[in-house]
Amino acid sequence: MTLQNNIFSGLFVGQNLLSLKEVDSTNNFLKNLLTNSKPVPEGTVIMAETQFAGRGQQNNKWHAEPGKNLTFSILLKPTFLSVTEQFDLTRAVSLGVYDTLCPILGSALKIKWPNDIYYGDKKLGGMLIENILQGNQIKSAIIGIGLNINQDVFPDEASNATSVKQILHKDYDLRLILAEICNNVEAYYLSLKAGKINDVRNAYLNRLYWFNEQKRFKAGDDVFEGIITGVKDNGLLVVQQNDNENTYNLKEIEFLNNIKP
Numbered sequence: 296m297t298l299q300n301n302i303f304s305g306l307f308v309g310q311n312l313l314s315l316k317e318v319d320s321t322n323n324f325l326k327n328l329l330t331n332s333k334p335v336p337e338g339t340v341i342m343a344e345t346q347f348a349g350r351g352q353q354n355n356k357w358h359a360e361p362g363k364n365l366t367f368s369i370l371l372k373p374t375f376l377s378v379t380e381q382f383d384l385t386r387a388v389s390l391g392v393y394d395t396l397c398p399i400l401g402s403a404l405k406i407k408w409p410n411d412i413y414y415g416d417k418k419l420g421g422m423l424i425e426n427i428l429q430g431n432q433i434k435s436a437i438i439g440i441g442l443n444i445n446q447d448v449f450p451d452e453a454s455n456a457t458s459v460k461q462i463l464h465k466d467y468d469l470r471l472i473l474a475e476i477c478n479n480v481e482a483y484y485l486s487l488k489a490g491k492i493n494d495v496r497n498a499y500l501n502r503l504y505w506f507n508e509q510k511r512f513k514a515g516d517d518v519f520e521g522i523i524t525g526v527k528d529n530g531l532l533v534v535q536q537n538d539n540e541n542t543y544n545l546k547e548i549e550f551l552n553n554i555k556p
């Protein structure tokens with residue numbers, strides 16, 4: 296990555312950047328900003344050095360060592376997407392993050408359905424996208440992204456976490472990575488806006504963790520071997536088991552570790 300005068304080279308994502316020392320959660324901060332003040336420009340980014348109540352998916356907490364990682368939220372206003380197309384935004388953002396890290400980390404990097412960033416079998420980051428709907432449209436989307444960049448060690452309870460530092464043994468400039476993510480997210484977002492939804496859907500599938508591989512899953516009490524064969528337009532995961540294809544939402548299926556020989 297080269298250092299430019301304005302490293303945010305896109306049109307709008309990251310042009311209005313607010314950097315906070317400490318906040319509960321950048322998603323909460325952005326949500327409050329939307330309700331409390333004058334219009335917030337699309338593409339506004341709130342980043343924080345420390346989040347003391349960072350939130351993850353499924354009511355989990357998001358922990359990150361202060362100052363060493365990226366924790367930020369982007370405001371988008373995808374009014375051109377209907378509620379049924381919400382998952383296309385998830386795809387676009389995941390791809391923007393993926394394309395930023397892939398030149399550094401290579402092809403062991405994958406997007407784990409629905410929107411985790413994985414390196415090998417370890418989690419490098421994730422996102423929490425909170426949409427504000429108006430009728431059938433997405434009025435605003437608060438896109439919270441947490442990525443482990445320069446953290447050296449993780450607590451035992453986060454045994455599945457990794458960071459760019461753990462993988463490459465060097466520190467990276469958080470702002471440069473943030474700027475590149477903003478540029479790439481904007482590019483995919485504009486593709487969606489231009490109607491290139493199929494390109495975005497195909498790109499997502501091409502980078503998907505465990506795609507077309509025989510793996511072990513758990514659904515309810517049922518542990519089974521299956522193959523991820525696709526992701527429905529609305530984001531449901533499609534897993535083939537024997538001759539049947541079933542669809543799952545996030546709460547319905549768990550990825551188990553690799554099949555033991």
Ligand code: BTN
Nearest residue numbers: 320349350351352421422439441
């Ligand atoms: C997950 O994988 O569970 C999603 C993690 C999302 C964490 C980010 S950090 C910035 C933003 N603010 C939050 O409180 N959460 C998201």
